[in-house]
Amino acid sequence: MIRVFIFMYVILSCLPHLHSATYTNISMPNCPETFNCAGLTPFRYPFFNVTDTRCGLIKVNCTAKGGELQFGGRSYEIVNKSELHNNELFIHNVIFDNLVKHNSCEALMNNFTSISKKGTLKKLLVVIIIGSVLISILCFGIFIIWCHRKNNPFSYVSSKNKSSKHEDISILSCGVSIFSYEELEDATQNFDPSHELGDGGFGAVFYGKLQDGREVAVKKLHEHNYKRVQQFRNEVEILTKLRHPNLVVLYGCTSRLSRELLLVYEYVPNGTVADHLHGEQADPSKLTWPIRMNIAIETAHALVYLHASEIIHRDVKTNNILLDHNFCVKVADFGLSRLIPNSVTHVSTAPQGTPGYVDPQYHQCYQLTEKSDVYSFGVVLIELISSMMAVDLYRSHDEINLANLALKRIRGNAIDQLIDPVLGSHMNPEIMNMITSVAELAFQCLQYHSEMRPTMNEVLDVLMDIQASGGTNANDSTRDFRTMNVFPLLGTNDSVVSLTDFRPTPVSIASEWQSSNSESTPLSSNGDRLSMKNGVDT
Numbered sequence: 001m002i003r004v005f006i007f008m009y010v011i012l013s014c015l016p017h018l019h020s021a022t023y024t025n026i027s028m029p030n031c032p033e034t035f036n037c038a039g040l041t042p043f044r045y046p047f048f049n050v051t052d053t054r055c056g057l058i059k060v061n062c063t064a065k066g067g068e069l070q071f072g073g074r075s076y077e078i079v080n081k082s083e084l085h086n087n088e089l090f091i092h093n094v095i096f097d098n099l100v101k102h103n104s105c106e107a108l109m110n111n112f113t114s115i116s117k118k119g120t121l122k123k124l125l126v127v128i129i130i131g132s133v134l135i136s137i138l139c140f141g142i143f144i145i146w147c148h149r150k151n152n153p154f155s156y157v158s159s160k161n162k163s164s165k166h167e168d169i170s171i172l173s174c175g176v177s178i179f180s181y182e183e184l185e186d187a188t189q190n191f192d193p194s195h196e197l198g199d200g201g202f203g204a205v206f207y208g209k210l211q212d213g214r215e216v217a218v219k220k221l222h223e224h225n226y227k228r229v230q231q232f233r234n235e236v237e238i239l240t241k242l243r244h245p246n247l248v249v250l251y252g253c254t255s256r257l258s259r260e261l262l263l264v265y266e267y268v269p270n271g272t273v274a275d276h277l278h279g280e281q282a283d284p285s286k287l288t289w290p291i292r293m294n295i296a297i298e299t300a301h302a303l304v305y306l307h308a309s310e311i312i313h314r315d316v317k318t319n320n321i322l323l324d325h326n327f328c329v330k331v332a333d334f335g336l337s338r339l340i341p342n343s344v345t346h347v348s349t350a351p352q353g354t355p356g357y358v359d360p361q362y363h364q365c366y367q368l369t370e371k372s373d374v375y376s377f378g379v380v381l382i383e384l385i386s387s388m389m390a391v392d393l394y395r396s397h398d399e400i401n402l403a404n405l406a407l408k409r410i411r412g413n414a415i416d417q418l419i420d421p422v423l424g425s426h427m428n429p430e431i432m433n434m435i436t437s438v439a440e441l442a443f444q445c446l447q448y449h450s451e452m453r454p455t456m457n458e459v460l461d462v463l464m465d466i467q468a469s470g471g472t473n474a475n476d477s478t479r480d481f482r483t484m485n486v487f488p489l490l491g492t493n494d495s496v497v498s499l500t501d502f503r504p505t506p507v508s509i510a511s512e513w514q515s516s517n518s519e520s521t522p523l524s525s526n527g528d529r530l531s532m533k534n535g536v537d538t
Contacts, residue, residue: 031055037067037078176240177252181259184208184218191220198272198319207267215267216251220260232261235334238311246302248322248332268330273380274318277387284422289431291327292384292423293467296438298329300460303377307370307456314368316376317357317390318383356390356401361450371450374459378445382406385435385442387420403446410443430470437466 034042035049037060043049047069048056060078061068069076069091076091187208188195197205203221210216221232232253239250249266273295275281299321306313313320315333322330353359357379359372379390382402390402399405409418415436419425425432441462447453454462 037062176236176250178255179252179264181254184262184264187216188218217265217267219263219265229261235263238334242309244302244305246298246329246331248330268322268324270323270325270327272319273321273323276323277318277383278389289423293434295321295327295329296381296384297463297467299331299380300377300456300463302329302331303373303456304460312368312370313373315353316373316380317354318380360448369450370456371453374445374453374456377459378442379403381438381442381445382418385420385439386418406442407446410439415439434466434470
């Protein structure tokens with residue numbers, strides 16, 4: 001684009017010089033301004049009487065009689081020069097006079113003409129002016145396009161939905177690597193189905209190996225519509241700003257000229273937490289309680305970092321918690337994440353997320369806060385304890401939703417009915433104490449009213465205390481929550497009171513949700529509003 005502007009600038013800057021050069025060639029400084037012929041007043045341009053033809057248009061040969069003009073291959077004798085108008089000459093041609101005198105028709109066929117400097121220059125000026133205008137319009141159009149692409153470098157229009165609502169995706173300015181579609185196609189062996197790592201609401205993820213030897217996970221959009229493009233842009237813009245050992249690393253993406261919008265991540269080889277709890281990789285001997293405890297703490301670390309960066313993940317779930325070979329956590333999938341400045345208390349937006357994990361208050365009141373992530377994390381804690389799915393249609397009607405089931409069990413002092421038997425809690429009192437403490441913490445995270453939930457910082461502190469003490473100081477964590485005017489956890493009637501107005505998170509069989517799978521399911525496309533700390537919506 002810069003080269004085009006330089007080229008156009010050179011052309012435009014040359015036009016005045018071209019026009020000036022034309023004039024210079026016609027009237028050179030070394031040419032005499034005037035000259036005389038016998039009996040005639042001084043001649044000026046466009047007449048000339050020297051050998052250099054660039055000094056004028058019509059040559060005058062001065063003779064003893066006065067002068068003779070030469071142009072068009074003929075000679076014309078100067079009869080007189082007007083005293084009133086120096087630009088007028090009276091001339092005659094002997095051949096033409098003889099033809100007229102003898103009434104010859106050839107007089108009409110000689111095409112006697114005069115040379116007009118004015119006409120030639122006029123045509124030249126018209127051409128120059130028109131050319132300048134056209135080039136100026138072209139440059140202006142290119143400049144407008146350049147400015148538009150500078151502000152929105154990654155413009156992408158859906159091939160299926162040509163709505164004017166499509167927005168550009170700011171990518172080139174984010175500092176990520178740009179991969180070609182062909183490069184990623186080769187890396188994934190033409191997106192071989194056998195290389196597919198997973199399939200979610202955003203798109204399918206494929207294993208690939210780049211030419212430099214790096215193993216990558218390539219995420220490919222399911223649909224090229226406005227919603228998916230927004231999520232694509234959102235994920236790129238957020239991940240390029242974040243650096244944390246428990247967040248997945250974004251290597252780059254494809255450019256706007258690519259056939260597909262693709263995201264390229266570091267490859268995390270050991271699947272997701274969901275895979276190990278109740279998926280294809282579920283193995284009782286691998287995911288021991290200490291490992292599950294580490295998973296909870298590292299995930300909490302990632303969420304604390306996000307909230308400190310003014311980002312709400314909005315889709316915390318075990319399917320979005322990746323594990324490496326050492327079972328270290330990498331939180332992924334930021335397509336639904338939102339940036340919320342410190343100056344606001346919440347964002348008013350249509351609920352989005354995954355059934356079973358969505359904050360019920362957010363679902364009902366359309367107010368997204370950091371506590372919405374806390375609620376989702378509470379569901380993750382219950383999954384780590386129970387190995388149950390967040391939504392299971394094979395459970396009884398009022399227990400389809402794992403959060404509902406857990407709240408009933410904890411409220412009824414029946415935590416043992418939640419615990420996965422493979423954890424061996426019945427044989428190890430220390431593990432039982434830790435699991436009980438984590439269940440109590442999850443109970444607080446799952447409260448309907450967001451102000452009754454702890455912050456992720458407080459959740460992390462409690463988890464680390466539980467890990468360090470072996471669960472023996474669970475009551476200390478309860479005491480910390482009391483300082484936030486939160487009802488006690490267990491063992492008192494107040495813990496029941498805290499659930500009297502409990503409203504469950506939506507599940508797939510409710511009319512509000514479109515599906516029961518783990519895909520992120522937005523309810524509407526309403527716009528977002530920020531609510532300031534003084535309580536005024538803007």
